[in-house]
Amino acid sequence: MMRMENGCLAILGGCLLLCGFQAACSPNHSDQSRLDPSRRDAARVGAPAPPGTPTPGSTNFGAAAAPGSSGETATGPLRFVDVGELLGLRFSHHSPLTPQRHIHLFLGSGIGWLDYDRDGWPDLFCAQGAGFPPGGPADTGSAGITNTLYRNRGGRDLDDVTLRAGLENVDYSMGVAAADYNNDGFVDVCVTGYGRNDLYRNNGDGSFARVRLPADQQPGRLSSSCTWVDVDADGNLDLFIANYARLGPDNYPLCEHTSAGITIPISCHPSQIEAQHDLIYRNTGRGTFEDFSDRAGITASSPRAGLGVVAADLDRDGDIDLYVANDTTENQLWENQGSGRFVDRGAASGTSRNRHGENEAGMGLVAGDLTGRGRVDLFVCNYYGETNTLYRNEGRLLFADITAEAGLGAPSRLRLGFGTSLADFDQDGWADLLIANGHVQDRLPEVQRNEPFAQRLLLFHSQRGVRYREVAAQAGAFLASPHVARSTAIADFDRDGDPDAAINCLHARAALLRNDSDPQGNWIRLELIGRSSNRQGVGAAVRLTAGDRLLLRTVQAGTGYLSSDESTILMGVGPHAGTCDVSVVWPGGLVETWDTLAVNRSWRLVQGAGQVANTPP
Amino acid sequence: MTDQTTTTRTPSRLKRLLQLLAVAALLWAVVALVRFLLPSSTLSQARAAVAGGKFEEAARLYEQHLSARPADWEVRTELGLVLAEFDRPRALGEFRQVPPEADAYLEARRQMVWICLASERLNEAEAVLLELNEKVTDDFLPPFQLAQLYFRQRRAAAALPYAKRSTELNPEHAPGHFLVAELLDDLGRTSEMIVPLERVIELELDHYAAHLDLAYAYAESGEPAKSRREAAWCLERHPQDVNARRFLAQAARDEGKIEEAMREIDAALRIVPADVECRLLEAELLLFQEQPEKALKRLQPLYEHHASDRRLVALLARAAASSGNAAEAARYRQQVQRLSE
Numbered sequence: 040m041m042r043m044e045n046g047c048l049a050i051l052g053g054c055l056l057l058c059g060f061q062a063a064c065s066p067n068h069s070d071q072s073r074l075d076p077s078r079r080d081a082a083r084v085g086a087p088a089p090p091g092t093p094t095p096g097s098t099n100f101g102a103a104a105a106p107g108s109s110g111e112t113a114t115g116p117l118r119f120v121d122v123g124e125l126l127g128l129r130f131s132h133h134s135p136l137t138p139q140r141h142i143h144l145f146l147g148s149g150i151g152w153l154d155y156d157r158d159g160w161p162d163l164f165c166a167q168g169a170g171f172p173p174g175g176p177a178d179t180g181s182a183g184i185t186n187t188l189y190r191n192r193g194g195r196d197l198d199d200v201t202l203r204a205g206l207e208n209v210d211y212s213m214g215v216a217a218a219d220y221n222n223d224g225f226v227d228v229c230v231t232g233y234g235r236n237d238l239y240r241n242n243g244d245g246s247f248a249r250v251r252l253p254a255d256q257q258p259g260r261l262s263s264s265c266t267w268v269d270v271d272a273d274g275n276l277d278l279f280i281a282n283y284a285r286l287g288p289d290n291y292p293l294c295e296h297t298s299a300g301i302t303i304p305i306s307c308h309p310s311q312i313e314a315q316h317d318l319i320y321r322n323t324g325r326g327t328f329e330d331f332s333d334r335a336g337i338t339a340s341s342p343r344a345g346l347g348v349v350a351a352d353l354d355r356d357g358d359i360d361l362y363v364a365n366d367t368t369e370n371q372l373w374e375n376q377g378s379g380r381f382v383d384r385g386a387a388s389g390t391s392r393n394r395h396g397e398n399e400a401g402m403g404l405v406a407g408d409l410t411g412r413g414r415v416d417l418f419v420c421n422y423y424g425e426t427n428t429l430y431r432n433e434g435r436l437l438f439a440d441i442t443a444e445a446g447l448g449a450p451s452r453l454r455l456g457f458g459t460s461l462a463d464f465d466q467d468g469w470a471d472l473l474i475a476n477g478h479v480q481d482r483l484p485e486v487q488r489n490e491p492f493a494q495r496l497l498l499f500h501s502q503r504g505v506r507y508r509e510v511a512a513q514a515g516a517f518l519a520s521p522h523v524a525r526s527t528a529i530a531d532f533d534r535d536g537d538p539d540a541a542i543n544c545l546h547a548r549a550a551l552l553r554n555d556s557d558p559q560g561n562w563i564r565l566e567l568i569g570r571s572s573n574r575q576g577v578g579a580a581v582r583l584t585a586g587d588r589l590l591l592r593t594v595q596a597g598t599g600y601l602s603s604d605e606s607t608i609l610m611g612v613g614p615h616a617g618t619c620d621v622s623v624v625w626p627g628g629l630v631e632t633w634d635t636l637a638v639n640r641s642w643r644l645v646q647g648a649g650q651v652a653n654t655p656p
Numbered sequence: 657m658t659d660q661t662t663t664t665r666t667p668s669r670l671k672r673l674l675q676l677l678a679v680a681a682l683l684w685a686v687v688a689l690v691r692f693l694l695p696s697s698t699l700s701q702a703r704a705a706v707a708g709g710k711f712e713e714a715a716r717l718y719e720q721h722l723s724a725r726p727a728d729w730e731v732r733t734e735l736g737l738v739l740a741e742f743d744r745p746r747a748l749g750e751f752r753q754v755p756p757e758a759d760a761y762l763e764a765r766r767q768m769v770w771i772c773l774a775s776e777r778l779n780e781a782e783a784v785l786l787e788l789n790e791k792v793t794d795d796f797l798p799p800f801q802l803a804q805l806y807f808r809q810r811r812a813a814a815a816l817p818y819a820k821r822s823t824e825l826n827p828e829h830a831p832g833h834f835l836v837a838e839l840l841d842d843l844g845r846t847s848e849m850i851v852p853l854e855r856v857i858e859l860e861l862d863h864y865a866a867h868l869d870l871a872y873a874y875a876e877s878g879e880p881a882k883s884r885r886e887a888a889w890c891l892e893r894h895p896q897d898v899n900a901r902r903f904l905a906q907a908a909r910d911e912g913k914i915e916e917a918m919r920e921i922d923a924a925l926r927i928v929p930a931d932v933e934c935r936l937l938e939a940e941l942l943l944f945q946e947q948p949e950k951a952l953k954r955l956q957p958l959y960e961h962h963a964s965d966r967r968l969v970a971l972l973a974r975a976a977a978s979s980g981n982a983a984e985a986a987r988y989r990q991q992v993q994r995l996s997e
Contacts, residue, residue, distance in 0.1 A: 299817040386989050389974050394940060396970025396992045424844060433946075437977055444944040449878030449910045453847050487820070489848050506912045 115513025116500050116556065117464045117471065119540065123551035127197040133184045134168035134211075134546040136481065139293045141171050142306040143211060143233050143261050143286055145479040146346075147457065147525030149601025150543040152532070153217035153226040155204070156245055160191040161530040161605045162200075163541055165549055166212035166230060173210065186212050186230060194533030197551075205246045210235050215528075216597030218267035218606070220276045220322055222574040226606070229597075231262035231280055234288075238278070238328075252278075252320055253330045259287045260315055264403070266597030267577050268350035268359050270335065271379035272627040275322035276573045276596070277331065281345030281363055282315035298486035306479050309366040309400070314342040317363060321379070336373075336381045343368040347600055349406040351415045351593045352580055354436040357628025359578040362390065364401025364419050374436060390417060390430050394440035399425045403526070403600025405461040407470055408591040410445075411504030413582070415593060418447075420456025420474060420600070423490055427451040427459075427474065447472075447499060450509040454494050455479065458527040458600035462538035466611030467559035468588055469501035473540055475600070477523035493521035496542075517542075517550055530605035536562045536639065538609055543602075560613035564641035567594055567608070569625060572646055575606050578626035585612035585619045585638075612638055622652065699731065706734075711741040729758035736767055744771050762792060769801060781805055789818070796826035803835055812842035823852070830859040830866075837869060847877035864890065871903040880910035898924045902934050909941065917941055932962055939971045948978030966995040 113119070134144045148166035155162050165187045170176075185207045189197035201207055211233035220227050225241035236255045239247035261283040267276040286292065294307040316338045321331035332338050347364035354360065358375040365371065369391035373381035385391030393399055400422035409416040414432035421427050426448035430438035442448040451474070458475035465471070476494040483490045498514050499507035511518040523545040529538045537554040544550070563583070567576030576594045583590045592608045612619060618635035623644060625631070631649030636642050702717035718735035722728060732750050739747035748771050754764035765784050772781035782805055788798040800822035806815030816839045823832040833852040840848045850873050856866040871886035884907035890900035905920035918941050924934045935958055942951035952975035955968060962968050973988035 298813065299820075386993070387977070387986075389977065392970065392992070392996075394970065394974070395967040396973075396996065397966070398996065424846070433978060439943055439974065439978070441944050443906075443910055443940070444912070444914060446910070446912050449880055452876065452878040488845070502912075 113513055113515040113555070115498075115510040117498055117510055117514050118555045118557075119515045119518060119552035120555055121515070121517040121550045122553045123541075123549060126195070126551060127199075128163070128189060128549060128551050129199070130165040130167075130187050130189075130543075130549045132165075132168055132543055132546055132549065133170070135170050136546075137171055138304065140304045140306050140481075141286070141291060141293070142312065142479070143283075144168070144171055145306045145481075145545065146213065146261075146263070146283070147523075147545040147601070148212050148543055149215040149264070149526040149603070150528045150541050150549065151215035151217050151228070151603030152528050152530035152541065152605040153228060153603065154605075155188065155226055155228075155241055155247075156190065157225065160193060160534065161532055162191045163189040163197060163530075163532070163551070164206075164215055164217065164228060164603075165189070165541075165543060166215050166232075166526075166601065167208070168546070169209060169211040169233075171211075185209055191532055194535075200245070203245055205248070206239060208232075208237060212237075213261070213263050214265040214280070214597070214601040215526075215603050216265040216267055216278070217603045218276050218577050218596035219574045220267060220278070221326060222275070222569075224574060226575075228603075229265050229267070229278055229280075231265050231601075233261050233286070234258045236262050236265075236280060240326075250326070250328075252328050259285050259289075259291075261286050262318075263346045264348045264597065264599075264601050266348050266350045266361075266595065268361065268596075269573050269578055269626045270319060270331070270359065270375065270381075271321070272358060272377075273324065274569070274571055274573055274627075275324045276575075276577055277322045277379070278318075278320040278328065279348055279350065279361060279597075280318040280320070281348045282317050282342070283344050283346060283366070284309070284312040285315050286312065296486060298488070301486050303482045303485055305482065309344040309368070312344070314344045314368075316342040317345050317348075319379075331379065335379055337371075340371075340383060343371070346402050347404040347419070349404055349417070349598050350578060350595060351406040352578065352624070352626075353406070353415050353417075353432065355414075355580075355624075357624070357626075359626055362404065362406060362417055364404045366402070367398055367400045367422075369398055370401050370419065372436075384436055388436050389438045389440065393425075393428050394442070397425075399428060402456055403458045403475075403602075405459050405472075405598055406595070407461040407593065409461065409470060409472070409501070409504065410441075411469060413589050413591050415580075415591070418459060418461070418472065420459050421451075423455040423478060424452065427454075427456050444506075446502075446506045446508060450497055450499075454497060456497070457525045458542070458602060460527040460529045460540060460599050460602075460604065462529045462540075462604075462609075463501075463611035464538060464554055465500070465556045465559045466537060466562045466613070467501075468585065468590060468611050468613030468615075469504050471501050472499040472507060473497070473527055473529075474499070475522075475524035475527050475542060475544075477525065477545060491521065493523050495519065495521050496524055515552075515555075517552060523547065526600050526602045528599065528602040528604050531564070531609050536564075536609075537611075558611075560611055561616055561638035562609060562611050563619055563636060563638050565608045565610070565621065566606075566641065566643045567623065568643060568645040570646040571629070572625040572627060576623070576625065576644075576646070577606070580624040581608055581610075582622045582624070583610055583612070583619050584621075585615040586617065588613060588615065607641075623649065702734075702738075706738055711738050714738045715743075729754045729760040729764070733760040733764045733767065736764065740767065740771055744775050747771055748775075748777075762788070766797075769798075773801070773805065778805060778809065794825065796822040796829060796832065799825070800829070800832050800835070803839065807835065807839060807842070810842070812839045815839050816843065823855075827855075828859060830856045830863065833859070834863070834866060834869075837866075837873070841869070841873075846873055849873040850877060864893065868897070868900060868903075871900060871907075875903055875906050875910070878910075880907035883907040884911075896927050898928045898931050898934060901927070902931075902937060905934075905937055909937070914941060914944065930958070932958055932965065932968065936967055936971060939975065943971070943974060943978065946978075948975045951975040952979050952981070963991065964995060966992060969995065 151164045152161040167186045187201045188204050190200045214231035217228045225243045227241045228239050230237045238250040240250045263281045263283045265280040270277045292307045292312045296305045319331045319335045320328040343365040360375050361373040363371045371383045372385045372388045372390045374384045402420040404419040416432045417430040419428045429442045431441045454476040455478045456474050460473045461470045463470050474497040478492045481492040498511035500510045526543040528541050532539050539554045540552045542550040569576045577596045579594045581592045620634045622632045630652040633649045698721045702714045705714035715738050736747045736750035751764040751768045785802040799818040803815040803819035819836045833855045836852040837849040853866050853870040871883045874883035887900045887903040901924035905917045908917035921938045939951040969991045977985035
């Protein structure tokens with residue numbers, strides 16, 4: 040009885056106390072040659088004409104159509120089938136995690152397309168990881184694990200030619216950027232990595248020779264994405280390398296996380312590691328490079344953990360600017376002052392932070408006309424819980440974060456974005472977006488954090504540039520499944536007129552996604568040949584008029600995250616079936632035009648062969 | 657003869673006296689036993705006073721009782737409860753006296769928690785709660801209160817395991833799930849709020865705050881359609897709820913329905929013209945529609961009182977730059993930089 044009274048009083052007491060983001064030009068024009076003029080229809084049945092064989096549909100591609108059509112059902116507007124294994128892509132990324140969770144083992148490696156043998160078929164370079172410490176127990180039995188070059192044999196199979204090419208490298212490789220830096224007509228390749236950056240010059244005979252860069256070996260330095268860019272418009276491609284951090288080899292930063300009484304080792308937050316300044320190597324034009332970073336002005340501010348870089352003329356002043364995505368610190372927009380001297384306009388342009396003034400964890404990024412307004416916009420992948428960010432180019436080097444309004448915010452909130460690629464997958468004339476996702480922490484569920492390591496990729500179908508609709512779940516088995524994906528690179532590897540994608544996943548098999556989307560229009564392929572500009576026209580802006588549409592593409596050599604797309608430009612032109620007019624703004628500002636280029640063909644545009652225009656259209 | 661008589665009568669008197677004494681002792685013993693076994697009249701009076709709301713009188717009577725029985729820990733706990741009504745420090749003193757071996761110990765500790773929490777003696781509350789959490793492993797209340805305490809102290813990371821533990825011990829306790837959701841929000845784990853909030857609504861269908869928070873959580877998790885559903889639920893009940901209308905506008909924006917978003921935000925701003933969150937969303941929409949001058953004009957009045965809101969200042973910088981006000985934009989950018997350091 041007394042206890043009951045006591046209990047009642049207790050409850051009574053308690054209740055009382057507490058109430059509580061033009062010039063004439065035709066296929067017969069003497070100064071332009073026609074490449075691979077395969078017709079769209081022929082291509083759809085898998086018959087890309089090899090370069091130099093202008094007869095449409097002369098090669099049957101049926102054998103290659105079979106791989107990947109393995110019963111996968113996709114119902115969306117964009118559809119892909121992973122044909123990698125069937126075509127001989129045996130590459131599997133090697134990055135075994137350590138018990139201490141060393142951070143660089145989470146960052147993955149890049150992937151890139153380059154036509155190293157000039158046979159007209161883009162070949163595939165897969166950057167490889169390594170265990171830590173190098174050669175330690177984690178690498179036991181991993182002989183033969185190296186960067187790998189696959190020769191594309193007519194889009195039907197991929198041959199591993201690494202040894203023949205002399206590209207073996209057993210260090211942890213990160214970024215890949217392919218371009219013809221010495222203007223000899225053969226594509227060279229830069230590979231960044233942990234403790235070492237390598238430049239391989241293409242000998243033109245199927246092999247590469249290593250070229251020394253200043254301070255190319257620096258133990259502990261983790262370099263990430265790299266891109267080729269002619270910073271001083273001298274016609275020689277220079278090299279920008281984003282550096283992430285200094286990670287040892289002594290005092291490698293290791294971190295832990297405690298939650299719910301459980302302590303787990305985790306990869307460190309960028310604030311806990313020592314960032315490193317990015318690098319610009321100036322091409323002397325004599326086969327050597329010099330460290331130009333200080334003179335370029337990019338070391339004037341404190342170093343930041345750089346992960347992604349793109350180069351494009353963002354303010355349409357004729358020189359090439361740079362945009363660097365940094366992990367948790369402000370992104371940098373390096374405005375080229377015209378002679379290779381850069382000034383950071385990130386804050387002034389509105390691209391250093393998101394719309395709310397918050398720094399984000401920038402990873403991969405693309406520069407291109409995402410909004411169909413004829414300007415180069417910027418799109419950056421960010422961390423889990425943040426959104427990816429689309430910066431719309433408003434002109435005057437001002438950008439507006441229109442992520443949410445474009446439909447790119449909501450689907451990306453619960454993803455950690457790394458690689459991204461911009462391509463018109465269904466040739467409707469509007470560029471779509473592919474994003475590789477996957478966390479940098481694998482043990483969060485152990486501390487009751489519902490943030491999965493493997494995540495589904497995102498595939499955004501452009502709704503006429505106004506809005507993007509996420510369609511990955513209906514795009515085929517690979518895209519509908521979770522992966523720890525890192526880098527993506529685009530090429531029309533089977534020359535059927537639509538862009539395909541290669542994907543490098545962390546410590547897993549790489550994928551080659553053949554684009555099986557139903558075409559919504561026609562296409563045109565442009566190969567730029569520079570004369571006074573660099574030979575590949577890297578940095579050039581191509582403006583194409585197709586009916587009432589004006590399309591813009593830029594030539595880049597190093598984009599996304601750690602990756603490099605095919606250098607030729609493949610543009611979907613939508614339903615327009617007539618001829619197109621093309622204007623090329625070469626690096627340095629020279630403008631040339633070519634008129635009446637037929638669609639569904641490949642065109643080679645040689646600098647000096649078009650009509651010179653005075654100002655960019 | 658007389659002497660003889662005297663001699664013979666003396667033993668008889670003594671015997672009677674002894675008998676009387678024995679009876680008296682027996683009676684005393686019986687009374688003592690009865691008094692020991694039954695509540696004293698003082699105690700009865702004290703309890704009657706509590707029932708009548710006469711707490712001070714009850715306290716006096718309890719103290720009277722305890723002066724005779726200082727080790728009556730249950731009664732001392734009762735006294736503590738009564739004192740808590742008008743003299744918390746004294747109440748706390750009474751509860752503190754209850755020793756660990758007493759049956760009333762845990763109850764006294766529980767009461768100490770209530771008083772400590774109500775009187776901001778948070779360190780003592782934490783210590784007692786940690787002790788209770790350890791000793792009473794099947795009671796959801798100590799971990800729940802501990803989580804609440806840490807939540808008040810903005811120690812969300814410390815609070816979360818206790819809040820989750822409380823929901824494991826009592827899955828039917830809606831406030832526990834709601835607290836988990838609030839803690840996850842504080843930790844920036846907005847998307848994880850959804851599960852506990854849905855559980856709250858399972859338990860209490862009309863839990864308004866849970867519906868409103870769910871609208872927010874869905875919006876922040878990239879599920880605008882669900883956010884819209886929850887916001888609409890709230891607006892059906894409270895059409896003037898500015899937050900719900902803002903979530904509706906945000907959902908419309910995320911679905912690409914920019915005009916609808918603008919209509920909703922206009923409606924919200926008609927209710928509360930100075931609502932900062934709504935003004936920010938309005939400015940974002942205006943900037944998307946390339947109306948920077950208008951955005952700037954709408955935001956500028958907020959700056960005086962919200963100069964430390966980085967979101968506001970960042971939008972002002974963007975609006976000023978797009979409007980061609982370079983100097984003003986530079987000032988705002990510098991402010992953003994300061995706020996970020």
